[in-house]
Amino acid sequence: MISVGDRVLLVDPRGKRYLVKVEDKEFHTDLGILNLGELIGKPYGAKIQSHRGETFTALKPDINDIIAKMRRGPQIVHPKDAGIIIAYAGISPGDTVIEAGAGSGALTIFLANAVGPTGKVISYEVRKDFYEIAKKNVELAGFSDRVVLKNKSIYDGIDEKEADHIVLDLPQPENVLPHAVDVLRPGGYFVAYTPCMNQVHRFFRALEEFKGEFMRPRVVEVLVREQEVKRECMRPKTTMLAHTGYITFLRKL
Ligand code: SAM
Numbered sequence: 639m640i641s642v643g644d645r646v647l648l649v650d651p652r653g654k655r656y657l658v659k660v661e662d663k664e665f666h667t668d669l670g671i672l673n674l675g676e677l678i679g680k681p682y683g684a685k686i687q688s689h690r691g692e693t694f695t696a697l698k699p700d701i702n703d704i705i706a707k708m709r710r711g712p713q714i715v716h717p718k719d720a721g722i723i724i725a726y727a728g729i730s731p732g733d734t735v736i737e738a739g740a741g742s743g744a745l746t747i748f749l750a751n752a753v754g755p756t757g758k759v760i761s762y763e764v765r766k767d768f769y770e771i772a773k774k775n776v777e778l779a780g781f782s783d784r785v786v787l788k789n790k791s792i793y794d795g796i797d798e799k800e801a802d803h804i805v806l807d808l809p810q811p812e813n814v815l816p817h818a819v820d821v822l823r824p825g826g827y828f829v830a831y832t833p834c835m836n837q838v839h840r841f842f843r844a845l846e847e848f849k850g851e852f853m854r855p856r857v858v859e860v861l862v863r864e865q866e867v868k869r870e871c872m873r874p875k876t877t878m879l880a881h882t883g884y885i886t887f888l889r890k891l
Contacts (some may be wrong), residue, residue, distance in 0.1 A: 640677045640684070640696065645778070647699040648672070651692055657699055657707040669694075701751050704779045705744050711771040714744035715807055715831060716882045718862045723805060724752045726858070726887050727827035731757055733802040736821065738762035738792035738814070743772030743779075745807060745831075750781035759785045760801075762792040796821050807831040811886075812844030819851045819890075828852070828888040838884050845888070852888040859884050 640646060640660055648656040650669055658665055662675035670688025677684060682698045697703075702717060715723075723745070729735060731754035740746050740763035749759045759781075763769040769789040776785045788797070792806075793813040803826050804818050811830035818828050832838055838857055845855065860882070864875045 640680050640682065642678055645699055645704075646674075646677060646682075647697040647703050648694045649697060650694050655703065655706075657703060667694075701747050701779060704775075705747060708742070708744075708775045708778055709771055710742045711765075711768040712739075712741040714742045715748070716879065717748070718860045718879075719831060719882055719885060720745055720748035722858065722860050723829050723831070723885060724748065726856075726885075727803050727805070727829050729753065729803055729805075729827075734758045734760070734798070734800070736760050736762075736792075736796060736798060736801045736804045738806055739764060739768065739808045740772035740787055741768055741807065743775035745805065746772060746776055746785055746787075747779045747781060749805060750776065750779070750785050753784060755784060757784055760788065760798055761785060762788045762790055764789075764791040792817070801826065803827045803829065805829045805831075807883075809837070810840075811837075812841045815844060815848050819848060822890040824890055826890050828890065830886040830888075831883045832886070833881075833883045835884065838886060841886060850891070852890055856887045857884055858887075 642660060644660045646658055646660050648658055660674050660677050665672045665674050669692040670690030672686055672688050676686045677696050684696050685693050687693055729752045733753045735749050737746055737759055740761040746759055746761045763772055766789055769787060773787050776782055796817045801821050802823055806814055830841060863878055866873055866875045
């Protein structure tokens with residue numbers, strides 16, 4: 639049942655989505671005014687009408703809805719990349735993940751969702767303004783119970799003594815290698831997301847010093863080609879998100 643204070647995703651007849659907080663108040667759209675109080679006590683999937691007679695459906699928002707609507711600081715990790723990070727590193731309920739930089743908190747939210755209520759994500763963010771944005775976004779997603787945000791540089795060291803995985807989206811992941819070898823459990827993953835190939839190259843040069851500590855690295859790039867499905871023709875969409883980043887996976891021995 640929908641209660642006062644819940645976040646609800648309203649979907650209008652065109653498929654346009656609005657993330658709203660349920661209160662006894664009006665919500666104005668270009669298809670008319672809605673009284674959000676009408677949703678209180680109704681189940682998700684309930685429909686309400688605007689004063690112009692347009693029907694809106696109230697859904698329970700998932701993490702993708704939250705990420706799509708939340709405030710952004712720096713560029714976020716795309717869901718296609720977050721998905722493969724979680725799948726290839728085997729990030730599971732109950733795991734402790736150390737992350738940096740939190741940025742807008744998108745990857746933090748994906749990780750928090752994967753580790754579940756018994757897991758922990760400890761995320762370092764060096765910039766105070768991005769730390770504040772990430773904190774608010776994690777709260778919006780309802781994951782403050784399992785996420786600890788730290789406004790500090792992970793290059794200076796990792797406070798935690800043990801972690802199942804370390805996941806990085808920052809310019810110089812090689813700076814974290816010396817700290818990671820002390821903290822990562824055997825079998826745990828060190829994941830580095832970097833947009834540029836020269837960053838991967840620099841990382842591999844630094845890795846030579848730590849060769850004995852990890853299994854053979856794996857680097858992937860994820861391409862998702864969406865399809866256009868029409869009655870008379872099915873074909874790949876003309877435009878595509880061509881490149882986001884390279885993802886390097888190291889497994890601790
Ligand atoms: N993965 C994030 C998301 O999905 O929202 C976006 C991360 S953003 C591209 C990179 C972040 O790393 C920036 O917010 C930057 O301030 C942070 N950063 C850079 N160096 C850092 C360091 N040494 N320690 C912690 N954070 C750092």
